[in-house]
Amino acid sequence: MAEQVNQRIEEMINELEQMRRTNLFDDEEIRDISRKRKEFEYKLQRRVKQKEDFVQYLAYELALLEDISLRREQAKLTEKKNDIEYAIAKRLNKVFKQFIYRFQNDIEIYFEYIKFCKSVGFEQAISTIIGQMLQIHGDKPKMWQLASKWERIEQENLATAKQFLLKGIHRHPDSDVLYLELFETELLMYFKAESEEEKEKQIKIADVVWRNGITNIHDVTFLFNLCDLCLKYDAHQSITDEIKKTIWSKRDQKEVWSYIAAKELEGTHWEEIEEFLHEDSHFPKKLTNFMSVYEEALQKFLDQNLCTKYIHNLLGVTDSICSDNQKIDAVKQAWLFGHEHGLLTNDMYEFGLEFLKLEDQSQEELNEILDAASKANPQLVCIWKEKLLLKKSDDKAMLSVLQEASKVLKTNDALALWNLTLDHINSDETLKTLHKRFQNCENVVVLAIKPKLLQKVYDHNGLKAARDLYEDLIRTPPTQLEVHQIMISIEKSQDKLNVKNIRKYYECAIQHHGIEDISIWMDYMKFEIDSGNIQAPSTLYRRAIATLKKELVDEFIKAQTLAKLQ
Numbered sequence: 066m067a068e069q070v071n072q073r074i075e076e077m078i079n080e081l082e083q084m085r086r087t088n089l090f091d092d093e094e095i096r097d098i099s100r101k102r103k104e105f106e107y108k109l110q111r112r113v114k115q116k117e118d119f120v121q122y123l124a125y126e127l128a129l130l131e132d133i134s135l136r137r138e139q140a141k142l143t144e145k146k147n148d149i150e151y152a153i154a155k156r157l158n159k160v161f162k163q164f165i166y167r168f169q170n171d172i173e174i175y176f177e178y179i180k181f182c183k184s185v186g187f188e189q190a191i192s193t194i195i196g197q198m199l200q201i202h203g204d205k206p207k208m209w210q211l212a213s214k215w216e217r218i219e220q221e222n223l224a225t226a227k228q229f230l231l232k233g234i235h236r237h238p239d240s241d242v243l244y245l246e247l248f249e250t251e252l253l254m255y256f257k258a259e260s261e262e263e264k265e266k267q268i269k270i271a272d273v274v275w276r277n278g279i280t281n282i283h284d285v286t287f288l289f290n291l292c293d294l295c296l297k298y299d300a301h302q303s304i305t306d307e308i309k310k311t312i313w314s315k316r317d318q319k320e321v322w323s324y325i326a327a328k329e330l331e332g333t334h335w336e337e338i339e340e341f342l343h344e345d346s347h348f349p350k351k352l353t354n355f356m357s358v359y360e361e362a363l364q365k366f367l368d369q370n371l372c373t374k375y376i377h378n379l380l381g382v383t384d385s386i387c388s389d390n391q392k393i394d395a396v397k398q399a400w401l402f403g404h405e406h407g408l409l410t411n412d413m414y415e416f417g418l419e420f421l422k423l424e425d426q427s428q429e430e431l432n433e434i435l436d437a438a439s440k441a442n443p444q445l446v447c448i449w450k451e452k453l454l455l456k457k458s459d460d461k462a463m464l465s466v467l468q469e470a471s472k473v474l475k476t477n478d479a480l481a482l483w484n485l486t487l488d489h490i491n492s493d494e495t496l497k498t499l500h501k502r503f504q505n506c507e508n509v510v511v512l513a514i515k516p517k518l519l520q521k522v523y524d525h526n527g528l529k530a531a532r533d534l535y536e537d538l539i540r541t542p543p544t545q546l547e548v549h550q551i552m553i554s555i556e557k558s559q560d561k562l563n564v565k566n567i568r569k570y571y572e573c574a575i576q577h578h579g580i581e582d583i584s585i586w587m588d589y590m591k592f593e594i595d596s597g598n599i600q601a602p603s604t605l606y607r608r609a610i611a612t613l614k615k616e617l618v619d620e621f622i623k624a625q626t627l628a629k630l631q
Contacts (some may be wrong), residue, residue, distance in 0.1 A: 073106050074099065077156075083148040089136050101125060109163065116171070119164040126157050127181070154185040169201050172208065179215065191215075199229075206240035209233025213246055223254050241287045244278035248291060252298045268301045275308065288312050289324050296333060313337050319371055322362030327378070329354035330386060348395060352387050355379075356395060360402055372408035375399055376416075396420065404434060407441050414438060415447045428455060439470075446478040453485055460495035483514045487521055496522055516547040523555050531555055532566075539573055546582060549574035553588075564596060579612050583621040586613075587628065 081099060084090045090098065105122040108115070130153055137143070161178045168174060175198040182190045195212045202208045209229055217226035230247040237243060251271035258264040275291050288311055295305040313335060315321050325335050330351050338354060341361045346353040359375040379396050387395070400417040403409040409417065421431060432455060438448045449470040456462035467486050471479045490496060496518075515538050523531035535552045538544060553570045556563055571589040578585055586609040593601035606625065610618055 069106075069110055074103055077102060077152075080149055080152040083145045084133075087142055087145050087149075088140070089133060089142070089149070098129070109160070114167050116168055119160065119167070123157065123160055123164070123177075126153055126160070129153065130157075130185075150185075154187070157181060157185075158187065158190075165197070172198070172202060172205075176211070183219065191220075195229075199232075203233075203236060206233060206237040206242050209237070210242050210246050213250070217250060217253070223250055223257070226250055227254070239281045241278070241282045241284065241290070244274065244282060244287070245290050245294065248274050248278065249294050249298075252294065252300055255301070256298065268304065271300070272304055272307070275304070279311065285312070285315050285318050285320055288315065289320075292328075296328075296331075309333075309335060319362060319366045319368060322358055322366075323371070323374060323378075326355045326358040326362075326375075329358060330382065348391055349387050352382065352391065352395060355382075356399065359399070363402070363406060363408060367406065367408060369408050369410050369413075372399075372403040372406075373410055373413055376403070376413060401434075404438065409438075409442075411442070411445050411447070414442065414445055418447060418451050431455065443473040444475070444478075446474060446481060449474065449478075449482055450485060453482060453489070457489040460490055460492045463489065464495065464498065480513050484517060487514060487517050490521065491525075493525055496525060512541070512543065513545075516545055516551050519548060519551050520555075528555065528559065535570075539577075544577050546574060546578045546585065549577070549585070567592065575608075575612070579609070581614055581617065583609070583613065583617055583624060586621065587624060590625075591628075 077099070081095050084098075085092065085095055105118070105125065108118040109122065111118075130150060133150060133153075158181075161174075161181060165174055165178060175194060178194055179191050182188065182194065195215065199208060199212060209232065213226040213229040213233070216222045216229060227247065227250050230243055230250060233243045234240065234247065248271060251267060251274055255264055255267040255271060258267050278287065278291070288308065292305070292308045292312060294300070295308060312321055312324070325338065329335070329338070332351065334354070338358055338361075342357045343353055346356070348356065356379075359371075359378075363372055363375065376396060376399050379392065379399055382392055382395070397420065400409070400413070400420065403413065404417065418435075421434070431451075435448055435452045435455070438445070439452065442448060449466065452466045452470075453463055456466055463486055467482055470482050474482065519531060519534055519538065522534050531552065535548070538548055549570055553567055553574075556567045556570065571585070571592065574585045575589065586605060590602045590605045593605065609621055613621055
């Protein structure tokens with residue numbers, strides 16, 4: 066291995082000597098170049114070759130070439146290019162060949178090699194590289210496309226590009242990528258044709274290509290891509306019209322309607338849609354066509370996703386198509402259309418209801434929409450929330466909506482509505498009605514709002530009403546710890562503390578939650594300390610250790626120790 070490396074280093078001596086003679090690099094820099102090359106060569110001679118070793122070596126030499134070019138330009142030197150740059154390029158060429166040989170399955174290497182050959186003027190080698198790449202990776206349609214693109218774009222050789230594609234299609238007759246590339250190449254050849262006779266011949270070939278394509282490829286997206294290429298290159302009208310007719314013939318697929326609608330916005334018109342255009346529309350023609358196509362499609366397919374796409378696309382319409390007010394009207398019309406036909410998803414309902422509120426929709430009309438929506442989508446909590454908010458000035462009406470919603474909603478959703486109702490209730494009578502529901506109540510949702518109801522009663526009716534409700538609530542299990550905490554907080558907020566009552570509430574809390582919650586013990590002990598009852602905390606401490614679950618005792622002791630330190 067050392068002999069091979071030394072031989073390669075010796076081959077570089079002349080090149081390094083010329084660098085010194087031309088003053089491109091000083092002695093220190095040349096020693097550094099020699100040292101680095103020796104390191105790279107040793108790595109390449111190892112039994113197990115690493116891809117990273119090749120990458121680093123190539124990157125170093127390419128950077129060196131670029132550095133030499135800049136130094137030559139600054140010093141205005143032109144001599145000895147053959148001895149320096151050409152020698153480096155030949156070495157790079159060898160390294161690239163080794164790289165490809167070792168890592169044939171890495172497609173990127175081929176294209177890096179091609180770029181290198183072009184940059185140093187080794188164009189004659191490129192066809193060989195591409196041939197080698199296709200020999201190994203010809204089972205991948207993308208490789209034939211990339212080879213064709215290289216010839217078409219980099220070499221400007223349409224004939225060779227076409228030959229690559231024909232060979233690729235022969236191996237992959239169902240490849241949409243290759244057919245589209247071939248169709249694009251034929252269109253370019255049509256535009257480059259100089260005589261009318263050549264143009265006519267070329268357009269016939271392009272026509273054959275796309276027709277052959279659709280016999281092998283049945284995905285409607287392929288047709289869309291063909292049409293896009295026709296529009297991009299302003300292809301012969303006969304081909305464009307035929308492709309548009311073929312697309313229309315596939316209208317039993319909903320994707321076709323979305324595509325046609327999008328093209329109508331861009332100004333490409335299908336005469337076939339005129340039979341269902343809205344003649345009385347006040348929107349611009351392109352927008353009218355777009356909306357008419359979608360609404361016709363939605364009547365045929367009754368698809369929620371299609372309706373969502375319709376609304377989203379309307380939201381993305383540009384200012385060049387319509388004004389902001391027209392866009393808002395169009396979105397509103399589309400949403401109402403989806404609502405009337407039962408095509409709105411939950412997300413679309415939420416969006417639409419917010420949208421209608423921003424539009425200052427009349428309360429009567431909004432009520433009608435919500436009533437219909439709650440029947441069509443009874444599980445949709447946002448509809449019930451809006452219905453509640455519309456009734457917030459009428460407590461009885463709110464309770465009626467709440468009762469209706471609770472019959473159909475899941476527990477968590479129903480709980481959200483109960484909380485919303487409590488936030489907006491203002492009459493004592495309604496609060497009393499809610500209070501009565503707790504007596505012999507088995508509804509978990511209703512029981513979950515005990516804490517909030519207690520606070521609401523205190524805010525509205527004062528301390529005595531809160532005390533009475535608390536006594537009632539603790540007789541109806543389960544009782545949340547928060548109920549006790551709120552009642553304690555209410556008592557503590559009074560100008561004159563009722564210590565006896567507060568202790569009673571703490572004892573109730575311990576009775577219900579003392580076995581599994583250390584916080585209530587900590588709070589109780591702090592209250593007794595603040596009250597000046599010196600003996601009570603130690604008694605509570607012993608009670609807590611005796612009462613708490615075993616796994617919580619250590620946690621309680623640590624918490625209590627930290628509390629004393631503070």
